Amino acid sequence: MADLLVTTDGPVATVTVNRPALRNSVTLAMWSGFVDIFARLGADPAVRAIILTGAGADFSSGADIGEFAAVRDDLDQSKAYEVAVDAGCAAIAHVAKPVIAVCRGYTLGGGAHLAMSADFRFAAPDTKFGIPAARLSIVYGEQATRKLLALVGLTEAKRILFSAERFDAARALEIGFVDDVSDDPLAAAHAFAAHLAGLAPLTQAGAKFILNSAAFGDLDEGRVDAVIDAASASEDYAEGRRAFAEKRAPRFVGA
Structure with missing residues (x-):
């Protein structure tokens, strides 16, 4: 898919939202595209970490509102659209590998x-x-709201959702929305x-599965075990013990 590019550099894959002329707004087809891409990267043993970013000056201005008349015009379409958004974002959240978002411009x-x-x-x-949902009379979805709450806490999540106000990177770092701010976030990532x-x-x-499950309130002790x-x-595990005894770097393969 031309709107979603995938490149690799050794064990690190980069997924780029590639609509810079439209501030990397995301179409319905692209939400579904995330599902396929992250499933493929998750199954590739050569990929050990994933970077998610946007082409040009912006990360993503969000959903492509220009197509809403065709794909999100009534209640049934709106529900189907939200299912697609949640599926695409869930594919990112639950891939069993570390994912780093590199943000710039509009996010x-x-x-x-x-x-x-x-x-x-x-x-x-x-x-x-x-999150401009309050300017559009849209209720931000449950999955996204849970993530926001887990990152910034109840009061900040309410402020962001109730006010629809934008905030800069310094504020995002202060409230825990981002983890690192630098002039070259891609290099840092x-x-x-x-x-x-x-x-x-x-x-x-394993840590990702347990932490995400605990944060989102669906911890299953059987699956954790x-x-x-x-x-x-x-x-x-055997390799880690051998490497420790031999005082060398371990060579992990994920099995």
């Missing part, structure tokens, strides 16, 4: 949901965040992704 509405679906958010100082790629993928996948047991029985 608004559905674009904010994309960023919140990543495990980490690195931002340029000029990034403008916001690549360095962090490369570091993560050298560590145990089963640990990262299965994740922990799978890591304990893995060759990677």
Whole structure:
């Protein structure tokens, strides 16, 4: 899909929203495209970390409102549209690999949901965040609202959603919406992704599953036990012990 580009640099894959002339607004087809792309990257053992970013000056201005008359014109279409948005963002949130969103320029509405679906958010100082749902009489979806609450807490989540006000990267860092602000967030994200790629993928996948489940209120102890047991029985665990004894870097393969 030309609107979503995938490149790889060693163990790090980069997914780029590629509509810079339209501030990387996301179409209905693109929401579905995220599902396919992140499923493919999740199944590729050569990929150990993923960067999500936007082409040009912006991360994403959110859903392409210009197509709403055709794809979100009535209640049934609106429900179907929200299902597609949630599926696309869930594919990012639940892929069993670290995902880093690199934000600059507009990161608004559905674009904010994309960023919140990543495990980490690195931002340029000029990034403008916001959720303009209150300007459109749209209720931000449950999945996105849970993510916002988990990041910034109840009062800040209410302020962001009630007011529809934009906030800058410094404010985003202060309230916990982003994790890092720098002049070159893409380079910072690549360095962090490369570091993560050298560590145990089963640990990262298990920690991500448990933390996300706990944050979103759907922790299943049986599945948690299965994740922990799978890591304990893995060759990677044996390799980690060997590497420690031999005083060398471990060579993890994710199995």
